[in-house]
Amino acid sequence: MSDLYLPRTAVIDQRTQESPTIFTLRMQFEDDHAQQAFDFSPGQFNMVTLFGVGEIAISIVNDPQDSHFFDHTIRVVGRVSEGMSGLRPGDRVGIRGPFGRGWPLDEARGKDVLLVTGGLGCAPLVSVIRYLMNRRDQFGHITILQGVKHSSDLIWREQYDIWSREHEVKVLLAADVVTREWRGQQGMVTELIGELNLRIGRAIALLCGPELMMMAAIANLRSMGLADNQIWFSMERNMQCGVGQCGHCQIGPKYVCRDGPVFCYSELADFMGTKGF
Template sequence: MINPHPPHLARIIDRVQESDDIFTLRLRFNDPSIQSAYEFKPGQFNMVYLPGAGEVPISLSSDPDQKDSFFHTIRVAGRVTKGIDKLGIGDEIGIRGPYGQGWPLESAEGKDVIIVTGGLGCAPVVAVIHYVLKRRERFRRLVILQGVKHSHDLIWRASYERWAQAPDTQVLIAANATEAIWPWHIGTPIDLVQQADFDSANAVSMICGPEGMIVAAAKSLTERGLPEADIHVSLERNMQCGLGLCGHCQLGDKFLCKDGPVFAYPEVKFLLERGGL
């Protein structure tokens, strides 16, 4: 029986500071055979290990076709991410994965893709935005609804501005609080669903963010005629093993680490609407 527990070592080959507390690491496994065999789907995650501190589940933010390395965009949130933030190019960390179910990108082909993301939940879906833009001919419209608490939380601002100029692409951004110059909406991404331009009979939505926002966004989208089965959501819980064994990431009957983190909305609707579970 293969021991599924120990991580593989990987080296930081680039680091980008995205905002005050968000950074992106470009990583490569030390062992070339592990790197070349490594495959993932956007929406999947790795357990990222800081030796001496522990592991955290972090979604992959790079393009799955980039084979020489992979990216993690990380927000400093707790003890482990605070430690990882201190690392620089050349430093080593442990990685095991990829785990979980990714976004249903194959079944989204030929359809409008509606991305709704709230707060700092944007990393798992930014991988989807890049994926769609790189394979533009396979998809129809791309609608991006991004909400942040404060305008200064918006990372990749230049990217959003650039994406807004792309053909058949609509970018709608909302912030609850803003600095003086804010060309976008003041409020939540839910307010923006009305302005989203998509064909509800031929669209797929992917939502990531706080659970309350997910429920509200799914409700607004279904009110616009999008069937619930075409809505997919990425959820977060305390994932400690990633293997479906440790039990911390359970939500109702689901183990988020192996059954998710991406779910078709009807699978988790009851649990999310209920809340507090």
């Protein structure tokens, strides 16, 4: 990448509406060489520019082996994401990235992997779930716990069904508020952790979602015997430069954009839940 601050143009290839406020954009770089050279690790993100409006950090949600495109799943929360929801195939965005440190794939290889996600917190984890599913023989048991506030908020339902039918894969869903058709549990996703029969010595936990949810999950996992270096999570902070220069996403001594967004609990235990630095 020649200039870290200069976005490259990508063209929207497909747009999928996942829920009333969540959509996925499949895109590819206008320049074929840039697309071929694009390589990322699950958990990394791009800074995506809506020209004339602004730039936001968005996780990459596909498996890195998909070399002809990359996917971003975006929730409408404000000005830029709302503008992006109007994009259609053929429209263009700017891309800087991939940035940050992704999930600890080497650490996870050969282990049982527990993935705990809340809300659209699932976006940074979806790429790693796809990675694990496409390389099933390299990992032990996989357990996916996904929580949402309302059962109708759950996206990728069919995908969860497909994953749950894989060998030694367990998917447990929880919603605070449920409709009659809901087949998961009612309650908080963190409550599901206590029901698990984890093989503590060979487990690694990957968490993503609201910070309070992750803190509760970490407390449960630690009380079950997981060591701090077996627990990893993805942090979210307002970001601007994406490359550890501007300081907007600083937490204590760390820049979430450059040193994270994925951290080991042992690295950031003292700073979780802190808003400023």
